[in-house]
Amino acid sequence: MTTEQGRGGRPRSEQARAAVLHAVDDLLLEVGYSAMTMKGIAERAGVSRQTVYRWWSTKAEILFEASAIDAEQELAVRPAGDPVSDLAAYLDALGRFLAESEAGASYRALLGEAQHDAAVAQLLGTKDVIGDSARTVIDRAVPHLMESVPADRAVARLVGPTFFWILSGRSRAELVAQDLAAAFVAEIRADAGPSRGGAGAR
Amino acid sequence: MTTEQGRGGRPRSEQARAAVLHAVDDLLLEVGYSAMTMKGIAERAGVSRQTVYRWWSTKAEILFEASAIDAEQELAVRPAGDPVSDLAAYLDALGRFLAESEAGASYRALLGEAQHDAAVAQLLGTKDVIGDSARTVIDRAVPHLMESVPADRAVARLVGPTFFWILSGRSRAELVAQDLAAAFVAEIRADAGPSRGGAGAR
Amino acid sequence: MTTEQGRGGRPRSEQARAAVLHAVDDLLLEVGYSAMTMKGIAERAGVSRQTVYRWWSTKAEILFEASAIDAEQELAVRPAGDPVSDLAAYLDALGRFLAESEAGASYRALLGEAQHDAAVAQLLGTKDVIGDSARTVIDRAVPHLMESVPADRAVARLVGPTFFWILSGRSRAELVAQDLAAAFVAEIRADAGPSRGGAGAR
Amino acid sequence: MTTEQGRGGRPRSEQARAAVLHAVDDLLLEVGYSAMTMKGIAERAGVSRQTVYRWWSTKAEILFEASAIDAEQELAVRPAGDPVSDLAAYLDALGRFLAESEAGASYRALLGEAQHDAAVAQLLGTKDVIGDSARTVIDRAVPHLMESVPADRAVARLVGPTFFWILSGRSRAELVAQDLAAAFVAEIRADAGPSRGGAGAR
DNA sequence: AATTAATCGAGACGGTACGTCGGGTCTTTAC
DNA sequence: GTAAAGACCCGACGTACCGTCTCGATTAATT
Known part of the structure; x- marks a missing residue:
């Protein structure tokens, strides 16, 4: 480099x-x-x-290098006013990335290949594009959440539905990021909130 | 046939x-x-x-035929007593299926291939193993939910996190099905419940 | 075959x-x-x-198969009246074969390759085109010679000069088959002949 | 240079x-x-x-430069007493050179390559190792021969049999230089002698 | 001493052939 | 009509060597 x-x-x-x-x-x-x-x-x-x-060594490596930077940029969203809007904006970007973007097509191809090629899996492991971006957004929208909930689990809950939706071949049109974001917040409060006295409430 | x-x-x-x-x-x-x-x-x-x-025509077709029946069986869980346990049992089975089962390996391989091969995508579309099983379980654990929430979205919320977790290469050991099931119920109640009289179960 | x-x-x-x-x-x-x-x-x-x-396996094998039959035909000369003319006709054919014929070009290429490729050397050893044809001619022109002189040595003496001439890059025009044939007969008589009817075997 | x-x-x-x-x-x-x-x-x-x-430019050039001097030395034999022994000694050296010597292996490789590579053929033409050495020996053993017989033809007759023998893959063990030398002298006398009144007889 | 110029090593570059492998198809005999 | 066998054309694989091309670093003879 x-x-x-x-x-x-x-x-x-x-x-x-x-x-x-x-x-x-x-x-x-x-x-x-x-x-x-x-x-x-x-x-x-x-x-x-x-x-x-x-x-x-492989086309996967080239594709990874070619798309990593674009992916990062596309998943970096500017802060919105409130937590829900912020998360919704991110989920919207995520959906667009996975379903329509060029870099997202690369990501899906690589992740697909990773399901049956250990070398590609390891390659993808070196840079967790979705995880990194999601962590940033969560921390911004719901500060201190990570103190009570492991970061990876929060990430999975946030991006999982959208991820599954696109990768299982469903149309992005029917995705409502707003709902998912709201549900995430509600869920998080129910999970971490009561026992901690409102830690995630901000 | x-x-x-x-x-x-x-x-x-x-x-x-x-x-x-x-x-x-x-x-x-x-x-x-x-x-x-x-x-x-x-x-x-x-x-x-x-x-x-x-x-x-393709190895994908053979693999699909070879694993479809096993997949269906592995994702059919017997009803537990309460909703949360029921959903948790399902998510546990899903995690085991995706991460460890032979049929699950086939499924991941096919779904991976589907990300960059339209023919495989279409093939997978003919039988929605995860969607079908999840719908069944959700309907059993939270009856009448589908009336207020589109089935596919409920499915995505339920299986999404686990799906993302495994496919992005994380270890199943750190997955807590119980938590995810509880969160799902909480989230659903917050989403559909309050506006409909408070209990979600209705 | x-x-x-x-x-x-x-x-x-x-x-x-x-x-x-x-x-x-x-x-x-x-x-x-x-x-x-x-x-x-x-x-x-x-x-x-x-x-x-x-x-x-190799281009040498193909070339060998492609030219062996032609080579054999080109080196088969019809009997002339007397021994010297017969041998001269053969040497003439040999010169033409080595220097101008298509099959001869193949032979030279293969023999050349055989000088630094054991596999080709072995391949050529399976069919001694020059040796076989020369033996036939010698036996016809100078019957019973083989009884006193090993066949291979007689062959070498007959074809050697022409062989060296062409392979070392000299022009065929200056080759006089008649002289070589006469010399061969003279030499053979000096070697085995005079005593024929007495010491031929030496 | x-x-x-x-x-x-x-x-x-x-x-x-x-x-x-x-x-x-x-x-x-x-x-x-x-x-x-x-x-x-x-x-x-x-x-x-x-x-x-x-x-x-090519490996042939390097090989040529690397082996030319050695070749010359190996083919320079000291005069023996009588003509036949002298020629026999040379033919023996020639056989050893072609069949066993390192420089001879180079020579055979180059001559082989020359059969299907004009550039190598030209390269070899610049220095006629065998011809030069043979001419020297012939002139020493049979003085004045060249006056009646073209040098190149005498050379071909002398070295041809040995040359053919080795290059066609036969074993040097069965080569009898003494016989070949004697035959050469006999042949030469039959060829040039009678008509010239013994010019080459010495 | 500074300049000049051809050498040296290292190694990347665009090419081309290597021999192998898998993809599908086709042609035969046997059941 | 299906099955096994196996030859067919096609094209990608990853490697090796080709001969050329920049590089930085030497090493004299010439200023």
């Missing part, structure tokens, strides 16, 4: 790197994940096959 | 069919989904390649 | 076999031995790469 | 040159000619690939 170049040798071509990442993005849309081959990527990028293999 | 045999000719070999389905089950565990090939299946089943292609 | 077809299975395509052999012949002339690749042969023959590999 | 160094610049590394030549010698024995690659030579010599390409 850093421009380190261990003394001697021709430096890596930034042009080739960018061309490959773009090629992957394009091909995912045009031919789909499974029809996207290392050979095809190389040809589309106008780069030799060896050069692709020199820097990435 | 039906045992119809259009007069004349050698009847389909039931032995071959069973051998193929078993081979698929075995191979999924031994080599994984992506390394499982039509050729490999035929050889493992001791069957000619053409015979496999005659009855199934 | 024989049309044996062990019950079941699609029979080998005679068309594909012929196409490959022809392709090899053509390519040797057009691009030369080293630029002739298995891939190129397959493409030129309009045959899949796998099909080529199914029946032959 | 000459140590000319066009003013300025780092002088050619004699160490690198020697390392490459040695590497080629070693690799020919260890892996054979065809498995010997420019890349492999560079690595074995501990030299950069570019450095090899800077001074030689």
Whole structure:
């Protein structure tokens, strides 16, 4: 990543790197994940096959690198006024990301592959795009919640329904982020609230 | 499927069919989904390649046929006494299914493939194993809920967190079905209950 | 080779076999031995790469099969009247074969490869085109010679000069088969002849 | 070749040159000619690939340079007493050279390659190791022969049998240089002698 | 001493062939 | 008509070597 170049040798071509990442993005849309081959990527990028293999082992790795930054940006939502609106905005972004965005298509393809490819699973484990973004939003909307509820569980409760909805092939149109956000808050209060005297109430 | 045999000719070999389905089950565990090939299946089943292609188009189809019945059984839980225990038992079964069961591995593989293969997505759409089982359980534990909340949304809220948890690679050990079930009930009551006379159960 | 077809299975395509052999012949002339690749042969023959590999391991094998019959024919000369003319006719044919014939080009390529590839050397050892033809001619022109001189040595003396001449890159134009044939006979008589009827065996 | 160094610049590394030549010698024995690659030579010599390409175009060139001197030495035999012994000694050296010597292996590899690579053929044409040595020996053993018989033809007659014997894969053990030398002399006398009144008889 | 220029190593680059594998299809004999 | 066997064309796999190209670092002879 850093421009380190261990003394001697021709430096890596930034042009080739960018061309490959773009090629992957394009091909995912045009031919789909499974029809996207290392050979095809190389040809589309106008780069030799060896050069692709020199820097990435699998198409999953390339796709991951190509989409990680976009994914992060798309899941970063600006704070809304109240907690529910804030969460709803996030869930809306999440739905859009998973169902319609290009980076989301990459994410779903990778997560799909991870279900039957340990290497891809491990790759995805290195950067928890959804978990990270969700944690940020939850902490902002419902401060101090993490003190009573493990972060991962709160995340699962928040994003789970939307995640399941999209990945099981249902249409995003019928998703009502507002409802899910409200339900999450209600649920959280019922779970952590009473016993703690309103910790999550703010 | 039906045992119809259009007069004349050698009847389909039931032995071959069973051998193929078993081979698929075995191979999924031994080599994984992506390394499982039509050729490999035929050889493992001791069957000619053409015979496999005659009855199934893709490995996804075979896997689907081989695991659908098991999946249904594993997700059918017997009623417990109270609503929360009932739902918790179901979520527990769901977690076990997704994370540990053989049929669940098939399901995850297929659902993974469905994320980037429209044909598989359509195939999975013909039988909503999780949705069907969840609907049954919800209707049993919280009768009449469907009248105020669309079934699919209720299902998403119930199974979503567990679904996300497993598919995003988290360990089932840290899943507490009891909590999730309780939260679901609380959430449902907060959502549909107050406005309808207070008790959710109605 | 024989049309044996062990019950079941699609029979080998005679068309594909012929196409490959022809392709090899053509390519040797057009691009030369080293630029002739298995891939190129397959493409030129309009045959899949796998099909080529199914029946032959190396281009040397194909070339050998493609040229062996032609070589044999080109080296079979009709008897002339007297011994010297007979041998001269043979040496003339040998020179033409090595220096100008298509089959001869194959032979030289293979013999060349055999100098640094044991597998090719072994392949060539299975059929001694030059040795066989030379033995026949010698036996016809100088009967009973073999009784006093080992066949291989007689062969080497007969064909050696022509063989060296061509393979070391000299022009065939300056070769005088008549002289070589006469010299061979003279030499043989000096070696085995004078004493014939007494010391021939030495 | 000459140590000319066009003013300025780092002088050619004699160490690198020697390392490459040695590497080629070693690799020919260890892996054979065809498995010997420019890349492999560079690595074995501990030299950069570019450095090899800077001074030689092909592995044939390197091999030629590496073995030419050795070849010349091995084919230079000291005069024996009489003509036949002298020629026999040479043919013996030639057999040893072609069949067993390291330089001879290089020569055979190059001559083999020359059969289907014009560039190598031309390269070999620049220095006729066998022809030169044979001419010297013939002139020493049978003076004035060249006046009546073209040198090249005499050479071909002398070395041809041995050359054919080895290159066609026969064992050197069965070669009897003495016989071949005697036959050569007999043949030569029959050919050139009578008509010239004993010019070559000495 | 500073400059110049050709060398050296390292290693990335676009190509091309390697031999193998799986995809589907087709053609044969046997049941 | 199904089954087993196996050849067929196709195209991707990941690797190796090709010959070329930048790099930074040396190493003289020339200023």
